[in-house]
Amino acid sequence: MLFAILLGQWRRDWCTINLMITSNLTLYELAGADPAVRFSPHCWTVVMALAHKGLEAARVPLRFSDIHKVAFSGQALLPVLTHGTEIIGDSWRIALHLLLDAFGGFARSAPTARS
Numbered sequence: 001m002l003f004a005i006l007l008g009q010w011r012r013d014w015c016t017i018n019l020m021i022t023s024n025l026t027l028y029e030l031a032g033a034d035p036a037v038r039f040s041p042h043c044w045t046v047v048m049a050l051a052h053k054g055l056e057a058a059r060v061p062l063r064f065s066d067i068h069k070v071a072f073s074g075q076a077l078l079p080v081l082t083h084g085t086e087i088i089g090d091s092w093r094i095a096l097h098l099l100l101d102a103f104g105g106f107a108r109s110a111p112t113a114r115s
């Protein structure tokens with residue numbers, strides 16, 4: 001019994017450590033003058049995809065006048081997600097990256113087509 005408890009704790013710790021190592025993620029999001037106000041539905045799609053996968057990302061609020069800061073992504077819309085050295089724009093492409101490519105394939109459910 002004690003062994004099972006310790007094993008369970010170890011697995012939880014390991015998953016947490018693993019997540020911290022693997023989720024080198026930064027999400028650039030549209031925000032209002034108040035950076036706490038995040039009103040973009042496309043950015044929310046990504047926030048929900050991150051939550052679905054249980055991933056933590058650094059979230060960078062950008063106002064319309066700051067969008068030039070994601071010029072490194074080769075386009076001028078938000079959201080943009082960086083995952084290590086990968087740069088991904090477009091909420092749908094980001095969702096596919098999170099759900100299918102990068103973090104262990106399908107979790108509980110994943111979309112099969114954009115609707």
Ligand SMILES: N[C@@H](CCC(=O)N[C@@H](CS)C(=O)NCC(=O)O)C(=O)O
Binds near residue numbers: 042079089092
């Ligand atoms: N197809 C893109 C659309 C992204 C998009 O339209 N983002 C808007 C915010 S919701 C934006 O960045 N607008 C900035 C602008 O128009 O200057 C996606 O799904 O991510």
